[in-house]
Amino acid sequence: MRRVYVRELKVYDALTDELVAEGFDRLEQIARYCYDNRLELPLHSKFGTFLRDAEGRFLYRGTHPGDFETADGEIVEGLSICPVCAGLAQPRSEGECMICTLCGFEFQCIPPQEEIGEVD
């Protein structure tokens, strides 16, 4: 499927930056247009913001569940979708909770090794 992105209510090809479609008033119209024309939009949160990685590249649903890909198919690892707002979440630091970059929700918290099972 051709990957596209949206800027100022215009649809652009994600690989070539070529203008694909314009004349929309709302994001919902764009979503419908893309669905009808088999164009793939980047993942987006419940607030309608499109998800980007740390380098500002749009993120698309990967081939495997839970994977993220850039427009040219590069797999981006170590990120999650926030269960609350569907925004992009990343580890706060190594081995810690995932924290949502949009709403700040923390999840998938793993206690540090030394706190597991040991009582003195």
Ligand SMILES: [Zn+2]
């Ligand atoms: Zn969130």
